[in-house]
Amino acid sequence: MTQAVTNKTGQQAPQPKLIKQAAPASELTPLMRVQDAVVKYGFVAVTVLLFVYFAATEPAFATSDSLFAMLKYASVTAILGLGMTFSMVVGGMDMSIGSQAGLAVQMAAMTMVFYNMNGTTAGLVVVGVGILVGLVNAFLIVYCKIPDLLATLAMMFVIQGVKLIPVDGQSVSAGMVLRDGSVAPGKFTSTFLLLDRGTLGPVPLPVVIMLVLALVSWFFLSRTKWGRLMYAVGANPEAARLSGVRVGFYRGLAYVLTSTFASVGGLILVSRIGQGDVNAGSSSLLEAVAVALVGTSVLGAGKANAWGTLLGALLVGIVLTGLTMKGFQYYYQDTAKGLVLLVALVFSYTMSRKKVRYTPAT
Amino acid sequence: MTSEHAKPRYALELRGIEKSFGANQVLKGVTLALEPGCVTALLGANGAGKSTLIKILAGVYERGAGEILVSGEPVEITSPLSAAHNGIQTVHQRIDESIVPGLTVAENLLFEELVQGGLPPIGSLRKLLPKARATAETLNLSWSDSKLLSDAFELGIADAQLLVLARALVKAPKVLVLDEPTSTLSQAEAERLFGLIEKMRDQGVAILYVSHHLSEIQSLADRLVVLRDGQIKDRQSAPLDMGKAVRSMLGEQVAVEVEQLNQLQGSKVAVQLRGVQLLKRSEPIDVDLNYGEVTGVVGLLGAGKSELARGIFGVDPFRSGTMTLDGKPYAPQRAGDGVRRRIYLVPENRAAEAMLPGWNLSSTVTLPFMNRITRLGMTNFGAERKLAREVIENFNVVTTGPDQVVDALSGGNQQKVVVGRWMSGDPKIILMDEPFRGVDIGARHDLSGKARDAAAAGACVVVLSSDIEEIREVADRILVIVEGHITLDSRASEVDADLIMTSMSEVASR
Incomplete structure (x- = not known):
């Protein structure tokens, strides 16, 4: 809006920044070509190189068991990253994604352990609650006009706190003693545990879910009207509005999709750990942001996209599996994840000559 | 010295x-x-x-x-x-x-001293009051202390x-x-x-x-x-x-004699505005816009041209007054209301309001018309490229093809893409706000021609500009708008540049 006002006033100073526009291909210097190539192929090259390096130095790395374990580990990160991709497509970001995954973990555990319901019910409850949280985020961002980073940051803390109230801050596990002194009646059903442990042929179920969701996300974003309009909102909300796009609706939709994916990621996570761990999901925010950001620079896309995010998740998976095999402690993993995020940011903001936008012009 | x-x-x-x-x-x-x-x-x-x-x-x-x-x-x-x-x-x-919102009125009055360290860095706000009062006195503003201590934001x-x-x-x-x-x-x-x-x-x-x-x-x-x-x-x-x-x-536009247009005269009213107030300080105006002709609206910057166009399109509803469309009351609230009724706006500021950074030509063309190239929400890329090619051909857009990024085109070709996409949507009313800004003379000629074709085909075409020559090149009817009110409404054939110029400098009696 501010832009429109300035324009109406018409005091348009000559804009020196116009000069900085991407030069036509014919005017590229060799250095610029190298820079473009690094931005475009850098992450793919790093992924391949790291893979080759770990495979050559750690005999256990390139076995099918290890590779499937790696993919399985990457699946939760990838699914959350795909969720984050939606909010990035509309030019925003969801800081509450990790705590939403944590909420999903606890909701699933409570449904089965406290209320003795089956795994399917737990799944439906979790996804239902996820959509609800997404609607709250959408309400705060679209209707209350709170900047997305701040609204979801506040929601992150609210969710982290609220979820601990009904369980008195305890992790939920089968056989735990409840407030009234009785023993919790339920347990994690075997069907539910299959979500993480099951396989389709040789392929672990979480990997299948990850691939299906990546395919669905790609299709939605690149092949449907709704995805196109979401990209339009992210590229220039004012131009989208003047083309008749319901900007608020698509921004809201993006946050609901982010939350839905966060709850699916949380379901796989809780199925893996087998209890309602209060700390689950706490590291997911960093991973989700990192892989989605890596995705924007992969192959010069210049915008958040599904396959890029998936590749980002694989990269993080390879790095973490390799580091673990080499015997590094967990805190090296956090360092590595942080560095991946940092490099992705440098690629997107510093080196890419394409303009990348994550904050919407409100 | x-x-x-x-x-x-x-x-x-x-x-x-x-x-x-x-x-x-x-x-x-x-x-x-x-x-x-x-x-x-x-x-x-x-x-x-x-x-x-x-x-x-x-x-x-x-x-x-x-x-x-x-x-x-x-x-x-x-x-x-x-x-x-x-x-x-x-x-x-x-x-x-x-x-600076968040600081008090007094602090804002003394802002330069505060920044340059002319005042003690720490001290109670009350100590600023005498100086702030003195500053306010330069304009005889007798602001109370409570006003001086309130947030400047208020x-x-x-x-x-x-x-x-x-x-x-x-x-x-x-x-x-x-x-x-x-x-x-x-x-x-x-x-x-x-x-x-x-x-x-x-x-x-x-x-x-x-x-x-x-x-x-x-x-x-x-x-x-x-x-x-x-x-x-x-x-x-x-x-x-x-x-x-x-x-x-x-400028020296007076000398330019515009070639005689094949005049169109529409009779059917498309949009009727009654008691519409365009600017914060302007009298309500009444105006009818007709199908089948090009109405040129001339006015200086800030005269209310954009407000007129954006109000009819629905993106910024009018401050007051009523509008009818085809004789029925019409009060659009958002751009989508207009687009659905085939009322289109080419916005004044192309870069900020029409361009999508990094988007290619075909996606830019089809953005408002996704329903035409999707079935059950799924994009038909063949249909999309076909639509884009039609715009490229109809408007002679100089481009490498539907996949070229629009940012890379010249200003004139960018505008052809923006105008062309709306024209491809069979406009009933098309409002073009400063469509020739940053557009070379050749492209301008092409765009004017397309605007006249649309009017000949029955559309209500409104071109708004501060350039008299541009308007005379394209319009059948000329409206001059000064500070939110209309000072001239005439057939283009009956006025010359001098009269338009005089009307533009007509000043409301105060």
């Missing part, structure tokens, strides 16, 4: 000021002198270089070549601070950018403007630059400001008054200069000839 006896004649003199941005020379030798105790109005169309000139005086930009003299002494203005030291104060158009726009003005005047400037000071004020607030300006003039301040409002200039200014293409093209002393000023501002 100037002695007491030979007081310099001018408070401020600019000699041959030049300024370029890259290869674009914006000021080409501006020579201008401001006398003390005199209001000099500065007029100029969009892109004439006014903003650049003001920013040089304010110390935002450094001048390229030329000399600036204050009271006869050459000075270097390198920063806003040095402008202030040399006795030049500028009140910028965007008042909100000059006020000030209305008029009070905020007074605050900024008081802050400028407490420095006892020799030169005061006011950039569109009334653009956000109501009539009464504006009247109060004029009173203050006259008072300052009587105190011997040299005032440079930048405005598009001819009526204000008429009643306020002693002198007038017109900037066009980076040079002063007209200098007048009272009595001011506004018609001449407007002619100088718009």
